[in-house]
Amino acid sequence: MSRHRIERLGHLGDGIAEGPVHAPLTLPGETVEGRLEGTRLADIRIVTPSSNRVTPPCRHFRACGGCRLQHAEDGFVAEWKMEQVRTALAAQGITAEIARIETSPRGSRRRATFAARRTKKGAMAGFHGRASGEITEIPDCTLLHPDLMAALPAARDLALAGGSRKAVLDVASTICENGIDIRAEGGKSLDGPLRQNLADIAARHDLARLSWADEVVAARRAPVLRIGRAMVTPPPGAFLQATAEGAASLLSEMRRITDGSKRVVDLFAGCGTFALPLAETAHVHAVEADAGMLSALDHGWRHAQGLKPVTCEKRDLFRDPLTAAELANHDAAVIDPPRAGAAAQTAELAASRISTIAFASCNPVTFARDARRLLESGYVAGPIVVVDQFRWSAHVELVAEFRYTRA
Incomplete structure (x- = not known):
């Protein structure tokens, strides 16, 4: 020792x-x-x-790998997460004000991917154990929304029907307005009996939709998400902000930063988390590489009331970013890239001199890299809001404001 x-x-x-x-x-x-x-x-x-x-609030904490920081006081965790942002910025020579952190409450996660596997006596579903490939069952999880906990019995039944004792079935589950949407991966190949069994499971657990890998096997009703004034049916397994509270925090900052803008471009638009609410006051051009998510966004806009025009463009912004000339047609840009950041697109934003940029990020390190490019090009950063949707994890998100100031 x-x-x-x-x-x-x-x-x-x-x-x-x-x-x-x-x-x-x-x-x-x-x-x-x-x-x-x-x-x-x-x-x-x-x-x-x-x-x-502190004493961890969840009895599964020691074994479960879903949370890392339940043994620390909430205020300490909040300060540590803000410090992660400061440290990432400092590595790029940037000093910025952290306005505040907004942490989602306990029991608020509306999406999660469960691990499920057949056992000798049946099946089990939960999260992978800490630093192991074993599955820890989580009947009293304090992280997940109570409605999402209802997906665990369905995950066990899916493992029994189409899983194996050797492979783990990944069961991505999302709370929608009208039920749970599930997409399972890693199971057996579909055949007639398995299709029928899966349809029976969807009915027994009242799932809105069940997908097996890339195929929808049961669509009892189209799962819908309310995004602003629109109702959106996302493609199976589509990205969604982890909590409703976190999504609201990000959107609130996006609204504040772009307030007064008449033409907004939404880069990495997804299913319309920002594009659709911002269309209440501005013309929005939504750019996204995933055709399914873009189609969902467009359908939601077309069936909503009281929104200004939203145009959609399928485009890989990593390989083919919007150019400075294309961006110049807008008053403001909203950008929320994946963890890799958006180096190529940020370079075009910097060259465009677009007056306002609302920048969300799920990775402080790549955000700091991209922010430096904007600051070197004449932009000034406003206070940063840290958004903690992944409570008790090491994950950090943020949203920042940039204004172009050089004549």
């Missing part, structure tokens, strides 16, 4: 001592003992606990 003092948390939420030695489920300032395995500490005993240590 060796003794260590935890100096800080790493970007994944593990405690780090001198060495470096990685110690999961520890906090800065703690003295801990454990068995050193390479650079990782196992069988950890807390000798001197941090004043920020």
Whole structure:
């Protein structure tokens, strides 16, 4: 056994001592003992606990890998997440004001991917265990919305019907306005009996829609999401903000930043999280590479009332970003790229001198890289709002404002 003092948390939420030695489920300032395995500490005993240590609210926390930071006080976690943003910005030579952090409440996650597998006695479904491939069942999960918990019995039945004892079935589940939408991957190939069995499972659990890999096998009713004034039916497995509260926080900032704009371009528009609400006051041009999500956005707009025109363009913004000349036709740009960021598109935004940019990001590191490009081109950043949709995780999201100032 060796003794260590935890100096800080790493970007994944593990405690780090001198060495470096990685110690999961520890906090800065703690003295801990454990068995050193390479650079990782196992069988950890807390000798001197941090004043920020609390009793985890979920009884599954120790075994489940779904949460990393339930052992830390909420205020500490909030400050740590804001510091992750400051650190990423500092690495690019940027100092910016963090206005606040908005954290989604407990029991608010509206989408999750469960792991399910057949067992000798039946089936099990939950999340992968901490640092293991084992599945931990989570009947009392404090993270997920209660309505989403209803997908767990369906996931077990899906594993029984089309899974195996060797492979894990990934069951992506989303709460919609009219039921749960499920897309399962990693199961057996479809045949007649399996199709019938899956249809029976969808009926038994009152699923809105059930997809098996890329094929919809049961569509009892079109699953719909309310986005602003529009009702949208996303393609199976489509991206959706993790909580309704988080989506509202991001949208509120997007509205504030683009207020007064008459023509807005929405880059990486998805199913219309921002495009459709912003169309209440502005003409919006939505650009997205996924044809299914773009079609859902367009259909939602066409059947909504009281929205200004929304035009849609299918385009891979990584390989073929909107040019500065194309962007110049708009008053404001909204951008929410994947974790890789948007280096090519940001370069065109910087060259366009578009007056206003509302920039959301799920990766502070790539955001800082892209922000530096904008700042070097004459943009000024406003205060940053950190949005914590993935409560108790190491995941950090944010939204920032950029205004062009050079004559």
